Amino acid sequence: MNPNETQQIEIVVQRGYHPNRPSLVAGTPARVTFVRREAGGCSREVVFPTLGIRRELPQDVPVTIDLPAQPAGTIAFTCGMNMMRGAIPVVPA
């Protein structure tokens, strides 16, 4: 697709990630917004291990992670302790 366009997804964090496998299209930059709707627990951090990204998620404050255009594949993400897990399938354009 177009590298000048942006695709967006929003993931609610509350006893897991919702949706848990939101997909993106390869070759287009993305804005991935996490909204953490719980106080305690280890969901306070989200980690994209293969992308070297680790971000704090304050409660009820949307946090947007800008991803450059990705190749087709699957991007895993987890909580800071690798207990909660989700993945973003990146589908060919």
Ligand SMILES: [Cu+2]
């Ligand atoms: Cu955890």
